[in-house]
Amino acid sequence: MNRRFHWKRLETFCEKLFTKAGLPENDAKIVAESLVQADLQGTDSHGVVRADIYLRRIQAGMINRDEEMEVHYDGPVILLDGKNHIGSVVGNRALELAIEATKQHGTASVGVKGSNHFGTCSYFLQKAIKENIIMIIVSNASQTMPPTGGIRPFLGTNPLSIGAPAGRYAPFILDMATSVVARGKIISAAQKGKSIPKEWAIDKFGNPTTVAEDALEGSVLPMAGPKGYAISMFIDILSGVLTGAGFGRYVNNMYENWEDPQNVGHFYIGIEISKFMPIEEFKNRIDQYFDEIKREPKAPNVEEILIPGEIEHRCRIKKMTHGIELPPKVEDELKRWGEYYEIDIHDALLRTDEIVDEGEESKNAFR
Amino acid sequence: MNRRFHWKRLETFCEKLFTKAGLPENDAKIVAESLVQADLQGTDSHGVVRADIYLRRIQAGMINRDEEMEVHYDGPVILLDGKNHIGSVVGNRALELAIEATKQHGTASVGVKGSNHFGTCSYFLQKAIKENIIMIIVSNASQTMPPTGGIRPFLGTNPLSIGAPAGRYAPFILDMATSVVARGKIISAAQKGKSIPKEWAIDKFGNPTTVAEDALEGSVLPMAGPKGYAISMFIDILSGVLTGAGFGRYVNNMYENWEDPQNVGHFYIGIEISKFMPIEEFKNRIDQYFDEIKREPKAPNVEEILIPGEIEHRCRIKKMTHGIELPPKVEDELKRWGEYYEIDIHDALLRTDEIVDEGEESKNAFR
Numbered sequence: 213m214n215r216r217f218h219w220k221r222l223e224t225f226c227e228k229l230f231t232k233a234g235l236p237e238n239d240a241k242i243v244a245e246s247l248v249q250a251d252l253q254g255t256d257s258h259g260v261v262r263a264d265i266y267l268r269r270i271q272a273g274m275i276n277r278d279e280e281m282e283v284h285y286d287g288p289v290i291l292l293d294g295k296n297h298i299g300s301v302v303g304n305r306a307l308e309l310a311i312e313a314t315k316q317h318g319t320a321s322v323g324v325k326g327s328n329h330f331g332t333c334s335y336f337l338q339k340a341i342k343e344n345i346i347m348i349i350v351s352n353a354s355q356t357m358p359p360t361g362g363i364r365p366f367l368g369t370n371p372l373s374i375g376a377p378a379g380r381y382a383p384f385i386l387d388m389a390t391s392v393v394a395r396g397k398i399i400s401a402a403q404k405g406k407s408i409p410k411e412w413a414i415d416k417f418g419n420p421t422t423v424a425e426d427a428l429e430g431s432v433l434p435m436a437g438p439k440g441y442a443i444s445m446f447i448d449i450l451s452g453v454l455t456g457a458g459f460g461r462y463v464n465n466m467y468e469n470w471e472d473p474q475n476v477g478h479f480y481i482g483i484e485i486s487k488f489m490p491i492e493e494f495k496n497r498i499d500q501y502f503d504e505i506k507r508e509p510k511a512p513n514v515e516e517i518l519i520p521g522e523i524e525h526r527c528r529i530k531k532m533t534h535g536i537e538l539p540p541k542v543e544d545e546l547k548r549w550g551e552y553y554e555i556d557i558h559d560a561l562l563r564t565d566e567i568v569d570e571g572e573e574s575k576n577a578f579r
Numbered sequence: 580m581n582r583r584f585h586w587k588r589l590e591t592f593c594e595k596l597f598t599k600a601g602l603p604e605n606d607a608k609i610v611a612e613s614l615v616q617a618d619l620q621g622t623d624s625h626g627v628v629r630a631d632i633y634l635r636r637i638q639a640g641m642i643n644r645d646e647e648m649e650v651h652y653d654g655p656v657i658l659l660d661g662k663n664h665i666g667s668v669v670g671n672r673a674l675e676l677a678i679e680a681t682k683q684h685g686t687a688s689v690g691v692k693g694s695n696h697f698g699t700c701s702y703f704l705q706k707a708i709k710e711n712i713i714m715i716i717v718s719n720a721s722q723t724m725p726p727t728g729g730i731r732p733f734l735g736t737n738p739l740s741i742g743a744p745a746g747r748y749a750p751f752i753l754d755m756a757t758s759v760v761a762r763g764k765i766i767s768a769a770q771k772g773k774s775i776p777k778e779w780a781i782d783k784f785g786n787p788t789t790v791a792e793d794a795l796e797g798s799v800l801p802m803a804g805p806k807g808y809a810i811s812m813f814i815d816i817l818s819g820v821l822t823g824a825g826f827g828r829y830v831n832n833m834y835e836n837w838e839d840p841q842n843v844g845h846f847y848i849g850i851e852i853s854k855f856m857p858i859e860e861f862k863n864r865i866d867q868y869f870d871e872i873k874r875e876p877k878a879p880n881v882e883e884i885l886i887p888g889e890i891e892h893r894c895r896i897k898k899m900t901h902g903i904e905l906p907p908k909v910e911d912e913l914k915r916w917g918e919y920y921e922i923d924i925h926d927a928l929l930r931t932d933e934i935v936d937e938g939e940e941s942k943n944a945f946r
Contacts, residue, residue, distance in 0.1 A: 286685055286854055287655075287684055287685050288654075288655050288684055288685060288686050289684075289685035289686050289850075289851070289854040289855075291854075291855055317654055317655055317656075317684070318653055318654050318655060318656035318688070319655050319656050319686060319687065319688040319848075320686065321685070321686040321848075321850050323855055346816075346817070346821065358875070358878075359872050359875060359884050360884070360885070361877055361878055361881040361883070361884045361885065362872075362875040362876065362877060362878065362881075362884055363875075363876050363877065363878050364875065364876060366871075366872060366875055372810075374813045376813075376816050376821075384812070384813070384816060386809040386810065386812075386813055388806050388809065392803070418876075418878045418879065435802075435803040435806055436759070436802040436803040436806075436807065438887075439755050439802055439803075440803065441887075442753040442755065442887040443739075443753065445751070445753075445872075445886075445887065446741045446743075446751070446753055446887075448868070449713075449743050449751060449865065449868070450713070450850075453743075453861065453864045453865050453868055454713065454743075454850075454852065454855050454856070454861065455855060456855070456856060459864070459868055460868055460871055460872070461871065481686075481688075481848060483656075483688050483817075483821075484656070485821065487653055487656040487658075488656075488658055488690055488821050488822060488823070489821070489823060494820065494821065497820045497826070498816065498820050501815070501816070501820055501826055501827055504733075504827055504828065505726050505729075505733060505812075505827070508725070508726060508729040508730075508731065508733055509729065509730050509731060509785075510728055510729060510730065511725075511728055511729065511730050511785045512785065514728040514729075516728070517726050517727070517728045517729055518727070518728065519812075520805075520808075520809040520812065520813075
C-alpha cells in the first residue's frame with residue numbers, strides 16, 4: 213500500500229537526513245529540494261528513491277564535504293571543478309554561474325567536471341526560466357547504452373534538456389534521457405515482474421529482449437537508433453571530453469564503484485531572451501505558438517496535444533495538494549535512514565485534515 | 580543511366596548558373612559549394628538536386644539580391660537579419676559572425692531571421708571545425724511533421740547539427756533531421772515506386788502508411804515519438820520564436836509558396852575549445868574516445884562501429900576521385916538551366932583520363 217506524503221514536509225525530512233549525514237545546511241536543502249521536485253513532477257525515478265544511494269555514498273566517504281569547488285572564469289566561458297561534491301549542489305552552483313554570466317554577457321557556456329549524479333535537469337531549468345533565460349543543460353552518466361552496432365554499455369543515457377519561459381502557459385521544458393526509455397522504467401518493470409517492449413533494450417549477448425532482468429544485465433538502446441547514439445555521444449564530448457571530466461567508461465557507476473569518484477561532467481548554455489526581443493514580445497510569440505499547436509486537429513483517441521513540460525506541470529500542482537505517493541520499499545528505506553538519524557518520517561505524511569476528497573478508494577492511501 | 584561528374588567542375592558549372600541568375604560572384608560560389616559538398620558526402624537530397632528550385636525562386640524574384648543583410652551586435656550575442664537573401668549565403672554569413680564572436684569572447688550565440696532553405700548544416704560545421712570551434716547549428720523549416728497526437732504537418736523536420744574536431748579521426752559531425760527519416764527519402768521512394776516502413780509517416784487522415792505518395796500528402800513523423808516532437812519544437816523556439824523569424828506555419832514552403840519570403844530562422848552556438856583545455860589535449864582525448872568506441876565488441880553482422888560523420892567523410896574522399904553520380908532527371912534539369920544560360924554541362928562530366936578503374940560495370944557510368 214502506497215502512502216502519501218506532504219511535499220514540503222518530505223523535503224524537510226530529507227533535508228534533515230542530509231544535514232545529519234554531514235552536508236552543510238544549504239547543500240542539504242538543495243539536494244532535498246531537487247529530489248522532492250522530481251517526485252512532484254512525476255519523475256519518480258529521480259525522486260526521493262535516490263536519497264538512499266546518495267546517503268550511502270556520503271556515509272562511505274565517496275562524496276567530498278570539505279575542499280571548496282573551483283571556478284575558472286574567462287568572460288562568458290566558465291569551467292567549474294565540482295571537486296566531487298554531491299551532484300545537485302555542483303549542478304546548482306553551475307546553474308548560478310550560468311545565470312550570472314548570461315545576465316552579464318547575454319550568453320554563456322559553463323562546463324563542469326568532478327561532479328556526481330545530479331538528479332533531473334529540469335530542477336535547474338526551472339530556475340533559469342524564472343530569470344527569463346533560455347537554457348540548455350546536458351550531462352553524461354555512467355555506462356548503460358551500446359553505440360550503434362555494439363552489444364554492451366558504453367555510453368550513458370546522457371540527458372538532453374532545454375527550457376524556455378512562456379506567458380499564459382507553463383514553461384517549455386524538455387528533459388529527456390537519450391535512451392529509448394529511462395533505465396528507471398526498466399528497473400521499475402523488473403521490480404513489478406513486468407515484461408518490456410523489445411525495442412527498449414538488448415541482453416548481454418546483444419539480442420533484443422522483453423525480459424526486464426535480462427535488459428538490466430544488458431543495455432538500454434539509444435532513442436531513434438543511430439540518431440540517439442550520435443546525440444548521446446555529443447553530450448559526452450561536451451560534458452566529458454571538453455570539460456576534463458570522465459567520458460565513456462571513465463564516468464563511474466554510483467551503485468557499483470565504491471573506490472573512485474564518479475567524475476560526472478555537465479554542460480550549461482544560457483541565452484538571454486531580452487538580447488533578441490523584449491521578454492513580453494517573446495512570451496506573446498511563444499503563447500501564440502502553443503495556442504496554434506494545441507488547436508491542431510487531433511488523431512483518433514487523442515484528447516489534447518501537449519506541450520513538453522505540461523504533464524509535469526499539472527502533476528506538480530496535483531501532488532502539491534494531494535500528496536506524493538511513495539511505494540512501501542521507498543518509504544521503508546527512508547524510514548530506516550530516519551531511525552538511524554533519529555528523524556521521524558511520520559511527520560512527513562499527509563495529515564487527515566489535509567486530505568482532498570478523491571473518493572473512498574483513494575483515502576486508503578492516507579494513514 | 581547515371582553519369583558521373585567531376586566535383587570541382589560541377590561546382591564551377593553551378594557557380595556559373597547562379598552568377599548568370601544574378602547572384603554576386605561570391606554568393607554564387609557559396610551556394611554552388613554548399614550543394615556540391617552535400618553530393619560529395621552522400622547527402623544527395625541536399626545536393627545539386629536543389630539547384631533547380633533555388634534558380635526558379637531567384638528567377639521568380641522570390642530572393643533578395645539587393646538590400647544588404649543587417650547585423651545587430653551585442654557582445655557575444657548577434658542577431659542577423661538575412662533580408663531574404665539566398666539561404667546558404669545567409670547561413671554562411673551567420674557562420675562567419677559566429678566564428679568571429681566565438682574567437683573574441685570564447686562562446687557566442689547567433690540568431691538568424693529572414694533566411695531561406697540553407698542546405699546541409701554540415702557545410703557550415705566543417706568550417707567551424709577548422710577553426711577548432713565546437714558548434715551547434717539548428718534551423719527551422721516549412722511544415723512536414725505533426726506534433727505528437729496531431730495528424731497534419733505543423734513542424735518542420737528542423738535539423739539538429741553539432742560538430743567537433745578530432746586528431747587522427749575525421750571530425751565528429753552529427754547533422755540530422757528531427758524526423759524518423761529525411762523527407763527526401765520518402766520523395767526518393769515515391770520516385771522509385773517503392774513502399775516505405777510504416778513507422779516513417781502518416782497519411783493525411785492520420786493513419787500509418789507504407790505508400791510513399793500517401794505519406795507525401797500526409798506527414799513525416801518525428802523521430803523517437805514525443806522526444807523528437809519536443810526537440811523539433813525547441814529548435815523552432817530558438818530559430819523562429821526567439822529570432823523573430825517565422826515559426827510553425829509561418830515558415831513558408833519554398834516549393835508551394837510563390838508570394839511570400841520563406842522567413843526561415845537559424846541559430847548558431849559556438850564554443851571555443853581552447854578556453855577549456857589546449858586543443859592538442861582535446862584532440863587526444865576525443866581520439867581516445869573514438870578509439871575506445873570503435874574497439875567495442877560488435878553485434879553479429881556488424882563489421883565496424885562508426886563515428887557520426889565517418890560515412891560522409893569516406894564518401895567525400897571516394898567521390899572526389901570517382902566522381903559524383905547524378906540521376907538522369909537531375910542531369911536533365913541542370914542541362915536545361917545550362918542551355919538557358921549558355922553554359923555547357925558536358926564540361927563538368929568526368930573525363931576518360933580521370934576514370935579510376937572499378938571494373939567493367941562501373942565504366943558504363945562514364946561518357
